[in-house]
Amino acid sequence: MRPLTDGTELLVGRDGELSRLVAWIRDVAEGRGRAVLVDGEPGIGKSALVRAGCAAATRADCQVFWGAGDELGQALPLLPLLDALRITPAARDPRRGAISELLHGGAVAGKGADLAAAAAEQLLALVDELCQDGPAVLVVDDLQWADRTTVAVWSRLARSVRQLPLLLIGVLRPVPRRDDLRSLFRNVGPGERLRLGRLAEPAVSELVAALAGGPPGAELERLADGAAGNPLYLTELLDALTRGSCLDVDDQGVVQLSGGATPDSLPEAIADRLGFLPEEVRTVLRAAALLGDGFSVADLVTVTGTSLTGLLPALDEARAAGVLVAAGDDLAFRHPLIHRALYDEMPTAVRIAWHQAAAWALAEASAPVERVARQLLPMVSTTDSREPVPAWAVRWLLDVASPLIGQAPAVAVALLRRAVRDAPPGDAATDVLTCRLANAYYRVGNIAQAERIACRGLEHVSDPDVLVDLYTTVVQCRGATGRSAESLDALNAAANRPGLQARHRARLLVLIARTHRDLDEVDTAGEVATAALAELGQAEDRWATGWALHVLSLVAMMRGEWTAALPLFERAMANARGDPALTDLTLLLHINQSVTFGALDRYPDALAAAERARELADRTGSVVRLTQAQSALGQLLLGAGRWDDALAEVDVLPDDQKDPGVVCCDHGVAAIIHFHRGEAAAARWHLAGAAPYSERTGNWVVESLVRARSLAFEHAGAPERALAVLTAVLAGGDAGEDLLGDAARLAATLGDTRTGAEIEARVRAIAAESTVPHRRALGLYCRGLLERDATTLLRAADGYRDAGRPLSRAKALEAAAIAFAEARAEDRGSARAAFTHALDLYTELGAHWDVARLRALFRAFGIRRGPTVKHRQSTHGWDSLTPTEGRIAALVVEGLSNPQIAARLYLSPRTVGTHVSHILTKLDVHSRIDIAREAARHQSASG
Template identity: 25%
Template sequence: MHLIDRRLECRRLDEVLRGAQSGAGGALVLCGDAGVGKSALMEYVVGQAAGCRVVRVAGIAAEMELAYAGLQHLCAPILDRLDQLPDPQRDALSIAFGLSAGPVPDRLLIGLAVLGLMSHAAEGHSLICVIDDFQWLDHASVQVLSFVARRLAADPIAFFIATRTADPEIANLPTIALEGLSRADAAALLDLVWTGPLDEPVRHRILAETHGNPLALMELHRDLMGHELAGGFGMHSPAGLSARIEESFLRRVEALPDDTRRLLLIAAAEPTGEPTITWRAGTLLGIDTEAAAPAVADGLAEFGIHVRFRHCLVRSAVYRSASLQERQLVHQALADVTDAKRDPDRCAWHRAQAANGPDESVAAELERCADRARARGGLAAAAAFLERSTMLTLDPSLRVERALAAAGAKVESGAYEAAADLLAVVEQSPTTDRQAARADLVRAQLAYVLGRGSDAPPLLLKAARRLAPIDPALSRATYLRALQAAISAGRLSMGGVMGVAEAARHLSYPADPTLTDLLLDGLSTYCTEGFVSALPILRRAVTAARSDVSECERNLLWLSGIAALHVWDDESWDVLSARHIELARTAGALAELPLALISRSMMLTFSGELTAAGVLLDELRIVAEATGLALGPEPRLILAAFRGDRAEVRAIIESTTADIMLRGEGIWLSTAEFCQALLNNGAGDYAAALPLAERAAAQADLASSSAWAAVEVVEAAVRAGETSTAVDTFARLEQATSASGTDWALGIQSRSRALLSEGPEAERHYLDAIERLGRTRMRSDAARAHLLYGEWLRRERRRVDARAQLRIAYDMFESAGMTVFVGRARSELLATGETLSKRATVATGPQLTPQEAQVARLASEGLTNGEVGARLFISPKTVQYHLSKVFTKLRISSRAQLADVLSSQQS
């Protein structure tokens, strides 16, 4: 294909194409105005892709509301490889494409399925994916395709994407901002398409006004009248080039015979490009096949195996030029010829566009379309169907019901302004108590996702109160959501956790409570009546969570872990956090996985397994990138504090505090204070640690760090000479730990009591703490008990005994990577007269990249390439690519050697 200019662009396209042909995948985005030449460059790619397998799709505005429509068009030629996918991925993609029924598939699982499908389709021949008019693809397809495009490193697959506007989903892909042709090349193109006489002033004016836009140069001269060609009199500057080009096409369309224009309108309204449907609808409207000839002769469209417009602006010009009545007539004809059983959603959508007023039968069918779209995971499509259904509904009560459903779907799909508009429809209508409560729920969801976390608890509480006499079970579930939101908002919440807990204490609970009921009862009791009263209920909740958790209760495992944490049950916290990750992965609930990873990494951090926690946080980063999740600072912040990385702790706090305040997530303020207190205690700066620990400990309303901040208060206060503060704080701590009675609780109690004791009594408590904590998973707490005991022994001038305890603490801290405590233990050891030398570091050869380290670790655990790929959101072929580099760097030849090599590197 011959192109004027575009040499640099073609070179970039060729590079990506050659990369795919040599096994190194990649993506390239062309971004530019309508008519600037994106489609021509896409055709260039197709022409250059000899010997490759090419699949292509063009976004169409009329299909933006149909979930996965674009993705299905693109993948249709390669669906013969569907059976080669792992069962969860195959099922997810089948459901998304409407090929089978099943539970709503996770969006990321669909992304993995498409990545795997394309990887298999690329075996033997490189796969070239050409995606034009990306800005008009449906949202579900955009998310999946952008996910896949970012993960093509080791697959012979190339993505070429053309779009008018820069989409945030593809912002990090290599992009060419396509500008108009240079003056010289624009002049050459004009000379090529305009062979008649043209006055030089007019020629200059055309070149200036078209700004080198190729389509404008080829089309706008058609509109110039004789007096404009001779001197340029009467020419006007276009307000917008795209609009001017479309106007040019519009004039050509208006000059066509009536039947031809109506045939083009049918094609514009039916985005599949299926000629059978177009001709059948035309027959219904009395249009014969000869009507296509004038449009074909004028180069506006082609009618062959597919019906295609010359340019997307032709389609929009055709549709825009038609009257409302003409559009309704055409959509009705298309609805009549579309198979309602095979393609019910498209049929219903045409019926909706054909409706000239409220129509209950169409509105009801759109509701059913929304259910089908949601079942496929198409939230945006479901929201669009429900919104249109609302507009076609006359009955006030039904209109409110549908508006509420549409608003909820809009929030879930990220269309927040549209959700607010639909809530306004509800507010202007009479509502039942249940509808008013549901509206409050949607408002609370909207407040939370818009970063106004402190606004959500009172809105949820209002909804829970309204639901109490109508639906007690839903009311209790809403109370629990309000409590969870208040925990997150912490001290920034209006009314706080206590307000929600006090309201929940007046509820009645069923004789056979669910996990939701137990958590709500236990946590609200904890806030209002104290730890001792709440303990038996919280233990029942933890026990229930450790038994078989239903699908709908899986998201309660995070709160169940918080409950285990508060009752000092380290074993249950370990089990629940591990199970949360396992269930999220097994169910393919990848959007839920980040919270599970945060919970598990926090548990591992507290237990002193910092390396394992760091691995999970690396995985969390990968998941966050895949999901677009904006993470709060807690995960990395707590790990940095335990590692003793003062610079990182300071950087995280300084960079996130303002945003946290804006979002109303007060729990992170308590977390930051606890982390700083821990750091300062570790470094022996007790005066700095004390006020921070006191502020964190004062949040006695389920802030997850409050109890552990109290432990830091006791140590800092004793060492800073603030004995009364230490005694008062210990009294509150002792009440909870005595009631709990676990080794973890009683070990912490003995360690804290020892700090307040003297002589043999202090030693007895230190030894008790060491024994009890040694039986738990909390190795960091056990190490601190050895450290404090060693420090006490040194001050008692028992240097030999002190060295033994301090050496144990030193080794435990160093093994865990708790460097600030390593430094403190080292100083104490030196003070006993022990000589310490820094351990020599052994060169380990070439270092693995973070991605290689992740792949190596998972492969060493026995996971297959497919399982590793699913975990890290890459294709099995990319896993194999990274493993080959790992084997070379580590000088091994098999997966069986990985575990030993990695273990020796960490020791």
């Protein structure tokens, strides 16, 4: 952690940069947030400048939080932010405590949970809460060494600073410049970047005079020129000259060189500083260097085995020498280059031995997993090291592998790979380590290596629990690469092995059932899942029971037996309740339950189930399930006519966090809405966004994307091509109900009675035995279109009303109006009524393209009566806000934070953040305070 000093540091030649920084601090003190990047070469004064700004922020009553990346710790996630926001195992407030518990493996999180992602979400919520306490400045120094999760959180905060009284500052060097670091510059404007160059000549002379105690003579000025305007080099150079008594002041007060050796480089100047320290102090500092740029004194006590009283003299001398500085309750090296010099002066073999000893001491003291792992990493990252992993470290890994995989899977891979390499083959501990290593490789996305290791482990494993875990990894790997069928022979052979207990055989049968389900072998999947439950009999195995019921629920859904699926969800969720190992299953059940409720037109229940899934996925860090829950919500809101809310949901998470099918589904939902609203450019942008992902969905038909592609041709005036898109999919047997309805409508428009009749026959079979309102309505709709029967179409509209599907209802009313208009003249009144009702519905949805299209159509029939509902025309200003945005804006005015608004409206904080961002854009304002001002102005203007 970089230090925050109480006084003002010597800062020369940076008046312009400091003035800009102080102006931004004034803005944040008034509630206007901003994201800023400060970059420049090492030693150029970036941290000194920002510390001076933070001193001004403290005087302005801003909260200040400071953390830093560390080259030695960049493999472990979120350390800079945990440091800055004071997240420790002893954290007492609820939010910090939850984050600490999550990362240290104590929270409820199922196998496969991404603990770092979950902690990141909690950190974002913590920042929001802290900003409610007052304006805040959050600095991440040495951002170039931060892990990717920290950089991602910084980037998300940068996109939301307009909603918070937060000045977010990133400090980084020009190199290394990873792709994720480059992307940060797209999140800040060119006017919000401070690039510090080398000091100009007048500033160099001023700094040298301040450091030397008087104006420099000609020789000292020439020597200072060699520092190339780098303030750190100048500081170290002058300190070295002072320590060596190389400076004299002449009669005119000019500082002159008086001989002696002078450092030729910054590293040599730093080495000179360290060379003046006694060896016992340097020994303590080497131990501190193992812990990073900043370190806990308690950890230093642990790794040195020395009492605090025994360490104090060395620490005090190091502070007096300008090597260490206070950093809150801890200590830090005055500059990372000083830390690096101490670290690099140790021979590699000695350094690794010290790291191992430090790791053992920290493990014995029950230090957090990431601190022990950080000390073990240098051993496994040294390619020429043949030293085996110590026995104590193997035992430690066996205990902490699961939380370590969840928190830092890449670190887990490095440590487990070396442990497996050194472990004796055939040993029970080796089998467990191999199993964990395969899981870790799967978690980092190296599917091929995960499968190879799992298959190698299966050759000699004897423990049935490990056997099932390895087969689970193999099934996951082959399923992810479209090779599910390859697992069946081995799984069947394993399930028939003699001597297996019932629960192990049941678990293997569940894997077989899931594989058949993946292969769309629905009947076989159901039979094997039933056999798994029968195998258990009276034996209790919550994993096997829960997943078998899950497969049976999927089988019911795939058969269209939606009502039969509901009790299966309930049984499976009751079985999984309270078991952390079944968290992922619980998430799947909630998501599929929401889909099932939607299919049964039970929208309130569907939305509630999806919300429960989203909240649980957020809390446990399951990013995959979170994106699926978010996508399910988007689809439900599309069907329910809550289009603004649907757009907010599909925009919440970036595409790179989603499964390809989810990306396509979300872009399809958004494109459908934008096409109906007449926003063709936005719709086509979403179609283009889906294109790279649609090739990776295999045979899975993403219905929303197909509908959107068909609508694109309708917009282009090519209904025959629009119909061809739908019939091509339907010919493959994918009879999506919305696809069938649109295909029937287009066939009727084109006069294609053969296609219309084929679709009507398929729909009649679907609707025949169904009591679900929208299915019965679909049957009436397709029959009414085929027969051009307005009365049947009005009955279809009534069915869609009962189902809560306004767009489908509007289409049915439109078709009825056309049928009336094309019939006898005396039906003009009925045509006008149906026409007006359809327009009202399209208007309420904001479907301006449909409104314009329908008006033009009915002008041709001589029916000119306009809609009875006034639709929203504004795209900017208070009147442009949607109902949800209006409610959220009112709560912003009340002073509620995004998490508080989310709790009030049963939304996720991220969804609220998306809505607030839309509000800021529509009102053309820059902060939540501006929203309050705009609200007051609007209220005053409206009386």
